Amino acid sequence: MPFIIAIDGPAASGKGTIARALAAELGFHHLDTGLLYRATGAKGGDPVAAARGLTAADLARDDLRSAAAGQAASRIAAIPEVRAALVAFQHCFAAQDPGAVLDGRDIGTVIYPGAEVKLYVTASDAVRAARRAAELGADPDQMLAELRERDLRDSQRDVAPLRPAEDAVVLDTSTLSIEEAVARALAEVRRVRAG
Ligand SMILES: Nc1ncnc2c1ncn2[C@@H]1O[C@H](COP(=O)(O)OP(=O)(O)OP(=O)(O)O)[C@@H](O)[C@H]1O
């Protein structure tokens, strides 16, 4: 059975950075599930049909990391049929040996409630906005408003809202460097694997 690491958290908290590093260190597969929602939102038209017909080319678009793509993703992510259409892809991906790291909003609560390791990565709003502004070359105040709007929508939707799983380990990266955050996540994985 593949070993599943579920990482959830709000926008720009650093979950993708940690997920990639864990996968590289452990030799696991990594899926940024936000990309599925970003690609679906970016296709336009009927979002349910877009989610059902998602292709590798859709996921390879070079405009998916923008703030606009994040907002579009967050809107279509509230549609139950869109979420349902993306479940099988996530389950198939995670079925690969020796294990997989999936990061998103509902991995530990809905997609893999039985994941061996569950992390909820967070950071203060101001820190997240500053990091995202540096990444995109954007205005921090604008990023702060964008992240807050998206987090509110993600956490208040009826289906698979953003929230920590009851058994998730919360990792606040506000005052941690990338190396420190990855080291804490890796320590949790090693603790679980050691039994
Ligand atoms: N601990 C950290 N210290 C400093 N910068 C960080 C840290 N963690 C992540 N970053 C930087 O913050 C930005 C956002 O990180 P990342 O993309 O991992 O967040 P995310 O939670 O996956 O975001 P999203 O949900 O929008 O995909 C990136 O530029 C990343 O390099």
Ligand SMILES: Nc1ccn([C@@H]2O[C@H](COP(=O)(O)O)[C@@H](O)[C@H]2O)c(=O)n1
């Ligand atoms: N498991 C997930 C992952 C993402 N979303 C939605 O997609 C938006 C973009 O995600 P990023 O991780 O790339 O920022 C996000 O704001 C969510 O609305 C989701 O619902 N479930």
